[in-house]
Amino acid sequence: MADAIESPGAGRLAGKSCVVTGAASGIGRAVAERFAREGARVVATDLDAEGLRRLADELPRAVSTVVGDVSREDDARRMITAAVERHGRIDVLVANAGVLPLSEITEADAEEWDRVMAVDGRGMFLTCKYAIEAMAGPGGAGGAIVCLSSISGEAGQRGQAVYGPAKFVASGLTKHLAVEWADRGIRVNAVAPGTITTERVRRLQDEPGGPDYLTAIEKLHPMGRLGTPAEVAAAVLFLASDDASFITGAVLPVDGGYLAQ
Numbered sequence: 001m002a003d004a005i006e007s008p009g010a011g012r013l014a015g016k017s018c019v020v021t022g023a024a025s026g027i028g029r030a031v032a033e034r035f036a037r038e039g040a041r042v043v044a045t046d047l048d049a050e051g052l053r054r055l056a057d058e059l060p061r062a063v064s065t066v067v068g069d070v071s072r073e074d075d076a077r078r079m080i081t082a083a084v085e086r087h088g089r090i091d092v093l094v095a096n097a098g099v100l101p102l103s104e105i106t107e108a109d110a111e112e113w114d115r116v117m118a119v120d121g122r123g124m125f126l127t128c129k130y131a132i133e134a135m136a137g138p139g140g141a142g143g144a145i146v147c148l149s150s151i152s153g154e155a156g157q158r159g160q161a162v163y164g165p166a167k168f169v170a171s172g173l174t175k176h177l178a179v180e181w182a183d184r185g186i187r188v189n190a191v192a193p194g195t196i197t198t199e200r201v202r203r204l205q206d207e208p209g210g211p212d213y214l215t216a217i218e219k220l221h222p223m224g225r226l227g228t229p230a231e232v233a234a235a236v237l238f239l240a241s242d243d244a245s246f247i248t249g250a251v252l253p254v255d256g257g258y259l260a261q
């Protein structure tokens, strides 16, 4: 079915050069697949070389890959320069790579805080920094950045003492960069998903206590269900595309009504 998914030259991101971090699984993979279907040239990046290889095998004309760690400065820079070298410039960055631990503050320690902030905070900062340098520099044509925040980056929750603050960094970085670059042709927005049925969340129903836990989480969302990676990818696509040309600094909930409560 790869040929049906790839349609170069057509679509809402036709001809755009896009980098998606954390693209080997979950939401990042769904974004890379949707962007490919919308005509983008995607540089998919992740720590997970095998997952990236599977994605590129499915979409060989639209997707190329860079294996690396967003929290490492050289790797983050390499993810962006790969797009510039392969496709002439970078038009879109989706800063998605993240780790999602659940812990109360008494269970967490300083090492966990540093580990999560290194990926979800520093990694997002570094990839945004190098993307903006390329979008605003010689040969750059402006662009759009979409950061992955979360309902946990907009409101307090139980068991998110480390992850939640890291997602507030995502929402905060989005707003500050949006204002800083608004008059220089770069839009910066975020999506704030509720709980999404990624592989990890789907596996919960096979674990002891998992089905009850999942039902309880579903009930927290007014629509009474979890979201899908494809539903998040659709919102990311909107913010990355020219349809959102007068939108910057927004954090768009994709949460079945969670944040409206």
Ligand SMILES: NC(=O)c1ccc[n+]([C@@H]2O[C@H](COP(=O)([O-])OP(=O)(O)OC[C@H]3O[C@@H](n4cnc5c(N)ncnc54)[C@H](O)[C@@H]3O)[C@@H](O)[C@H]2O)c1
Pocket (backbone or CB within 6 Å): 021, 022, 023, 024, 025, 026, 027, 028, 045, 046, 047, 048, 051, 068, 069, 070, 071, 095, 096, 097, 098, 099, 100, 119, 123, 148, 149, 150, 151, 192, 193, 194, 195, 196, 197, 198, 199, 200, 201
């Ligand atoms: N799943 C949800 O319910 C949910 C809800 C709200 C927000 N989010 C956000 O969406 C994003 C993606 O989450 P997901 O649920 O798809 O997670 P996931 O674990 O399915 O995918 C995350 C990907 O990021 C990669 N990654 C992790 N650390 C990395 C690093 N240092 N460098 C490069 N790649 C790295 C992983 O290998 C993985 O492929 C995260 O930023 C997360 O905070 C997820």
